[in-house]
Amino acid sequence: MAQNPQLFPNGMPVPFYAELFVLARDGVEFEIDKIPGSGKVKAKGTIYLSNVRMVFVASKPVGNFYAFDMPLLHVHSEKFNQPIFHCNNISGHVEPVIPENENRALYSTHPFKILFKEGGCGTFVPLFFNLINSVRRYNQHAAPAPEPHIDPLRAAQTPVDEMMRHAYVDPNDPTKIFLQQPTPESNLRRRTYHSQGDTTM
Numbered sequence: 001m002a003q004n005p006q007l008f009p010n011g012m013p014v015p016f017y018a019e020l021f022v023l024a025r026d027g028v029e030f031e032i033d034k035i036p037g038s039g040k041v042k043a044k045g046t047i048y049l050s051n052v053r054m055v056f057v058a059s060k061p062v063g064n065f066y067a068f069d070m071p072l073l074h075v076h077s078e079k080f081n082q083p084i085f086h087c088n089n090i091s092g093h094v095e096p097v098i099p100e101n102e103n104r105a106l107y108s109t110h111p112f113k114i115l116f117k118e119g120g121c122g123t124f125v126p127l128f129f130n131l132i133n134s135v136r137r138y139n140q141h142a143a144p145a146p147e148p149h150i151d152p153l154r155a156a157q158t159p160v161d162e163m164m165r166h167a168y169v170d171p172n173d174p175t176k177i178f179l180q181q182p183t184p185e186s187n188l189r190r191r192t193y194h195s196q197g198d199t200t201m
Helices: 123-140 152-159 161-165
Strands: 023-033 039-048 053-062 065-071 077-081 089-094 110-116
Touching: 023 053, 023 065, 023 123, 039 123, 123 161
Parallel strands: none
Antiparallel strands: 023 039, 023 110, 039 053, 053 065, 077 089, 089 110
């Protein structure tokens, strides 16, 4: 994962080569813990889901936190929760993207939660679980915790077209599904998870 990944001026994440954005969901609250220098952070904003990662983009920065990037191959223990007195949510853990010359012991696993505060989640939840399972199957990596130096961009090779053709759209869920890729006018693409614009954890 990376705190504050590169974004376009409109808030859309700058894509990697071969990355395809599947959906965007506004009106979510995002909680992430064990952020260096901040501890636990809560913010409202938009979740973007692609064939490589989930990216939360805050509608208003919280301190120096404005976005958070979670590679799908590094997410584990994900669970859909339907509490009686609170809103539906997805909880889980994400492992850090560790540079090859760094020690794994210096990096924390981050617990996260995505809370659906506005509208249903009948489109987002099945697409999220189908996509993450497809990525794991295709990459033959369904272990509970990933290898410390696994390349998160391997997920970009996962074929998602067939899954998207059969996606169920819940009319009560304000999720936006991308039938074509956003920001087609931009040729800007990232080649690696580690760049000077990121604060990589």
